[in-house]
Amino acid sequence: MSFLTLTGVQKHFPGGVVAVEDFDLDAVRGEFVSFLGPSGCGKTTTLRMIAGFEKPTGGTITVDGKDITYRPPNQRNVGMVFQSYALFPNMSVADNIGFGLKVRKRPKSDIDRRVGELVELMHLEGRADRFPWQLSGGQQQRVALARALAIEPQVLLLDEPLSALDAKIRIVLRKEIRSIQRQLGITTVYVTHDQEEALSLSDRVVVMSEGHIEQIGTPSEIYNFPSTAFVASFVGTLNLVNAGVIDAASGRLSIDGQEVRTSKVITDAGGDGRVTLAVRPEGISLGEGDSGSNRVHGSVEDINFLGSIVRIRIRLGDEVAGRPPTVVALDTFNEPHLALPAVGESVTISFPPEACFVLGAARDNATASAEVGAEV
């Protein structure tokens, strides 16, 4: 049963700027949904429309069956956490958390009890009397979250809440947000441009680009089965390879004269019969692989240790007529006894046909080759 529903939601700004176009979403009660996309893709505008800070120019928004599309923000019972925390500087931590309850004219004893619960839940013990400027960024964001939760909102909205924090605190708070969300069972919409955040936190991810939804799916679906070229290139790292189509119906392709297969029919080759083939670095293995795998030969260009993984770049061919050689990267887990090839050594690499995505007509070969380094 859908709890938060957005149907055909649009936001057009004066001057013909389309911020959001035909946005449809059904979130069930207690679901954690992330809006993921680059700056300007419309994710924050959509969140603000759910909060009531922006009026949609089309479509409807319902919460628990009630239409809230044009309801003022202070009558929605939607909690919001801001990137800038937006704590009231003139109020203590306890007053900030209790603000929404005071507005609702709850008895003081109820407010004190609820504030106490949230102070404990957010690990803010001993800081209830402090002012926002006396807290660290992480603590301020905990207060902001506590303040939003205090009113027991039907929907919790978080607008890039961790982006102003340093990496360590971000990871700790991320886990806490997820844990608290599960504990309280509150329907949550989370806006971020950080794919790791979106994939690690969410039940479902909505990938957005230029005001529209590219794909909605579980983190696994988004990562492993991207439905558009944008999703494939935006989520995770990717090798982009310029390939020639040998037989579109059987998914046979050629990379620098070496034949590979995809698991799908190729429908979107360019006029020159070439496509951009995408393969994730972790989808490629050193060696012959299983029977049925694609096998290509090349030489090791360089090896990078990235902590838990080792990234090996393989050159698949030579520069021909000014066209840069095709280079792909593969990731393998780092372990003390890992036998690595030497730079310049000839190797065979393999990847299953299911690991290949065809992302439409090929771009200029030079560009595609250059992106191998840039994307991975």
Next chain:
Amino acid sequence: MRRTRIAWWIIFVIGALYFFVPLVATFEFSLGHPWGPGGVQPSFDYYATVLSSPDFWGSLGYSFVIGIITIVVSISLLLPTAYWVRLKVPRARPVVEFITLLPFVIPPIILVFGLLQTFSRPPLPLTNTDFGSSVLLIAAYTVLSFPYMYRAIDTGLQATDIRSLTEAAQSLGAGWTRILVVVILPNVRVAILSGAFLTLAIVIGEFTIASFLARPAFGPYLSLLGNNAAYEPAAVTIISFGLTWLAMIMIAFIGRGGRTRVAVTGAR
């Protein structure tokens, strides 16, 4: 480096002399003149005369009350305006700024004649009563305070992330009045205080409008005293100077009553 420091000290001393020499001279004159052999002994007799005068306390009290009411009216009018303009219609800011600067262009004499022309006859003959005239005086002083008060409030709002604070308060269920009074006002309090100081200083010393509206204000009292006495006006000037400062300190003390710090948002 040393030369620069000396130059700064020279500028500082000249500035200090510019402010304090007239004050010291006035004070010296208020003690009686000329001093020394053949002259008079310096004394606080004129202060005693002034302080025992009911007219002095009456006019100062009247101006102070009018000043406080003017401050309240001015804040009530300009805080929501500046807030709304910043939040909802930022494009209207230059227009509002221009309007608030008009008192610099239009002399008080024009303003008071306009008020007299309009409100000395039906349908709103306010000048017929003392209360009505005082209302007109407050209205005129409110207009005079616009350039100072608007700028002070606008600067305070600029230094505060009012959009996020407003939206946070809205999402917690607060209406506009509560947002303005409980969230925005305390965070621009220091800025408002500086506008209030200037307003009070203007009201306490204003002569033209109070005189034409025949109000028992401090400005006309000081002028009348100057026409009839030699040393008392100097004593009154020094006393009013001290009392105005005292009033400002009191306002600051009352206004800063909580542990507050302006607009701290974002990462630390």
